[in-house]
Amino acid sequence: MEFTIGGRLEVRITPADTGKRVSVRRLTSSGTPGSLFTDTVGVLTSWDQGVLSITRKSGETVRIEESALVAGKVVPAAPARRRGPAASFEELAPVLARAWQPVESEPLGEWTLRAAGGFTRRANSALPLGDPGLPLPAALDRVRDWYAARDLPAYVQTATGAAGTQEPLCAELERAGWEREVSAEVRIAALAPIGDLAADISRVHLARTVDEAWLSRYQRSSSPGEHVLKVLGAGPSVWFASVPGDGPAPAAIGRCVVDGRWAGFMAVEVDPARRRQGLASAVMAALARRALDEGASAAWLQVEADNEGARALYDGLGFATHHGYHHFRSR
Numbered sequence: 001m002e003f004t005i006g007g008r009l010e011v012r013i014t015p016a017d018t019g020k021r022v023s024v025r026r027l028t029s030s031g032t033p034g035s036l037f038t039d040t041v042g043v044l045t046s047w048d049q050g051v052l053s054i055t056r057k058s059g060e061t062v063r064i065e066e067s068a069l070v071a072g073k074v075v076p077a078a079p080a081r082r083r084g085p086a087a088s089f090e091e092l093a094p095v096l097a098r099a100w101q102p103v104e105s106e107p108l109g110e111w112t113l114r115a116a117g118g119f120t121r122r123a124n125s126a127l128p129l130g131d132p133g134l135p136l137p138a139a140l141d142r143v144r145d146w147y148a149a150r151d152l153p154a155y156v157q158t159a160t161g162a163a164g165t166q167e168p169l170c171a172e173l174e175r176a177g178w179e180r181e182v183s184a185e186v187r188i189a190a191l192a193p194i195g196d197l198a199a200d201i202s203r204v205h206l207a208r209t210v211d212e213a214w215l216s217r218y219q220r221s222s223s224p225g226e227h228v229l230k231v232l233g234a235g236p237s238v239w240f241a242s243v244p245g246d247g248p249a250p251a252a253i254g255r256c257v258v259d260g261r262w263a264g265f266m267a268v269e270v271d272p273a274r275r276r277q278g279l280a281s282a283v284m285a286a287l288a289r290r291a292l293d294e295g296a297s298a299a300w301l302q303v304e305a306d307n308e309g310a311r312a313l314y315d316g317l318g319f320a321t322h323h324g325y326h327h328f329r330s331r
Helices: 087-101 136-148 168-173 212-217 224-231 279-293 306-318
Strands: 021-027 038-049 053-054 061-065 069-076 104-108 112-113 155-160 179-190 205-207 238-243 252-259 262-270 297-305 320-329
Touching: 021 061, 038 061, 053 306, 061 168, 061 320, 069 104, 087 179, 087 252, 087 297, 087 320, 104 136, 104 238, 112 136, 136 155, 155 168, 155 205, 168 320, 205 279, 212 238, 212 252, 238 279, 252 279, 262 279, 279 297, 297 306
Parallel strands: 262 297
Antiparallel strands: 021 038, 021 069, 038 053, 053 061, 104 112, 155 320, 179 297, 179 320, 205 238, 238 252, 252 262
């Protein structure tokens, strides 16, 4: 990371650069001999009273004393991809939302309040894709009241790490006392290579609806109710995959939603006793071939940062991180 001009470190950012992606270097101590530098890259979300706030791609906000700065510059926006299909956040965000729809929703300006009886944060959080039509404090009060009326915790879902994402909103939520609970990645890839996987799909069964056997393998449906079935069944073109197991529960399952050029993969789960046998790849290959038949050409999925097994699988399938998403909960 190069900060120098003519061999000298320079701070080339000002408060006027708020909202831009920056890279800064600061001292980790007071400047005594042996002090170390720390570099931070992210969106400059505020510069007030001698303190900079920089929101990283991970959603974490770092606060830096202006007096500790030794170098800083504006840097280009992070690329949306390294391989696979090109996509903007503005294109992809509505596709993700349509693939996991709530049972109940209500607009708040250009935000959407979503509820589904508490089944997953994605279906029970405010989706802020634009202007809420109110000052932010009033909008957040409205979010709290709406979820309290349904006996649900108040969440706001945000995105970071790509052009047009919501680092400033993340910083505002933190300042308002909202706590980031869960972070994950949205990954994208070309669809055809997934359909071309050398996987045995002969035992993969595809259906338009879920049955009790499929639900018995799905980790999130320990007590499936009508709201669970509505969320799983909603979407432009929904497909469910299963591979028979030795008992009533399938050995593997998956869900795919086809929406224009996009195919979204969710709920890919394998019996722990049958892992490393290629079942997850077979499920995804079968779903990908069906999505290709419907005209899709690009794939997306979401994976939590600590799910190492899934991350390794998706790395091997060519998925690259597009952006991160986070759920902030009102304290």
